[in-house]
Amino acid sequence: MRVQTQTRSFDCADSSHCELPTPLRMTKCLESVQNMFPFKLVYSDAYYLPIGEHVFPAEKYRRIRDRLISSHIAEATDFLEPEPATDQDILLVHKPEYVHKLKTGTLSPREQMELEVPFSPELVKAFWLAAGGSIMAARQCLSDKVCISIGGGFHHAFPDHGEGFCMIHDVAVAIRRLQRDDKIRTAMTLDCDVHQGNGTAAIFAGTRTESVPLPSVSSSTLSTGTATKTKMRGTHAGEVFTISLHQHNNYPLYKPPSSIDVDLPDGCHDGDYLAWLDNAISSGLRQFEPDLLCYIAGADPYREDQLGGLALTIEGLKKRDELVFRVARARDIPVMVTYAGGYARNIEDTVTIHCNTVIAAQEVFA
Numbered sequence: 001m002r003v004q005t006q007t008r009s010f011d012c013a014d015s016s017h018c019e020l021p022t023p024l025r026m027t028k029c030l031e032s033v034q035n036m037f038p039f040k041l042v043y044s045d046a047y048y049l050p051i052g053e054h055v056f057p058a059e060k061y062r063r064i065r066d067r068l069i070s071s072h073i074a075e076a077t078d079f080l081e082p083e084p085a086t087d088q089d090i091l092l093v094h095k096p097e098y099v100h101k102l103k104t105g106t107l108s109p110r111e112q113m114e115l116e117v118p119f120s121p122e123l124v125k126a127f128w129l130a131a132g133g134s135i136m137a138a139r140q141c142l143s144d145k146v147c148i149s150i151g152g153g154f155h156h157a158f159p160d161h162g163e164g165f166c167m168i169h170d171v172a173v174a175i176r177r178l179q180r181d182d183k184i185r186t187a188m189t190l191d192c193d194v195h196q197g198n199g200t201a202a203i204f205a206g207t208r209t210e211s212v213p214l215p216s217v218s219s220s221t222l223s224t225g226t227a228t229k230t231k232m233r234g235t236h237a238g239e240v241f242t243i244s245l246h247q248h249n250n251y252p253l254y255k256p257p258s259s260i261d262v263d264l265p266d267g268c269h270d271g272d273y274l275a276w277l278d279n280a281i282s283s284g285l286r287q288f289e290p291d292l293l294c295y296i297a298g299a300d301p302y303r304e305d306q307l308g309g310l311a312l313t314i315e316g317l318k319k320r321d322e323l324v325f326r327v328a329r330a331r332d333i334p335v336m337v338t339y340a341g342g343y344a345r346n347i348e349d350t351v352t353i354h355c356n357t358v359i360a361a362q363e364v365f366a
């Protein structure tokens with residue numbers, strides 16, 4: 001399995017740096033890796049979305065957890081079980097009318113269609129839990145520097161409606177809850193899902209105070225053909241600064257402006273993507289000092305994704321994660337991670353990409 005080749009536990013099979021017999025060497029080294037696991041993972045079996053046969057692989061959450069454990073990347077004690085968000089938490093972001101419709105099962109047929117997942121009371125519970133998981137991850141990262149929720153990232157949910165498989169904006173709920181509790185004042189969202197974070201942009205649009213142009217990326221750092229097609233636009237934010245890197249020619253059709261949007265061309269490869277990511281983070285952090293970084297680590301920029309048109313490799317996506325974590329660590333910004341989309345033709349690739357996010361964090365924060 002590809003994921004195993006990237007773990008330090010697998011490296012320990014190399015006898016060149018270890019005198020112990022192989023079985024003992026593996027055991028001892030695995031113990032040291034497990035003891036070193038430097039942060040918590042938030043997960044519940046109830047993250048599963050009861051949506052039946054669907055392009056969204058709802059079973060990916062459990063598969064990620066199982067892979068992390070079977071590959072000895074994490075163990076059961078590294079996981080925290082979240083509680084559902086309260087209705088009060090949800091109402092910090094979402095309109096009372098919308099929440100009422102969800103709780104009473106009275107969405108209109110059009111609203112159900114926009115959601116693009118079949119409505120059920122069980123699905124409502126799963127989204128309340130995802131929001132609770134993001135609140136827990138946001139709180140936990142303030143003390144541990146990083147925390148990953150093996151779920152969440154439902155960035156297409158708006159205050160008054162859901163769309164694109166997203167009913168409740170769990171990340172926005174977490175930010176508003178921590179602000180309400182005076183745990184943080186400011187936050188930055190960094191959305192690396194292949195689809196633009198339209199819900200995030202809409203929810204936090206009201207916190208902007210003024211607009212300024214962004215410095216452009218040097219075309220010398222990019223291969224030919226992409227610089228002219230890629231654009232960035234920027235605004236100063238107030239309490240929450242939003243960054244989205246996404247494929248321009250993809251859902252959503254209308255993209256409300258984030259603080260920084262990077263509209264990537266079709267087929268964008270690792271090198272160009274990482275250069276734009278580096279530039280977007282640097283530009284954002286020149287303008288804004290967040291108390292919390294919310295990294296939305298979608299797996300769908302992957303070249304084998306069914307709903308994406310970028311061309312990142314599994315290795316490139318791990319470098320993406322490493323870049324984000326290195327910046328957060330260097331600047332001492334707590335980072336909470338959610339997983340958003342991932343629709344690879346082979347679900348095992350999606351699981352590998354998401355597991356690699358955990359490994360990248362482990363390597364950077366060890």
Ligand SMILES: [Zn+2]
Binds near residue numbers: 340341342
């Ligand atoms: Zn997506």
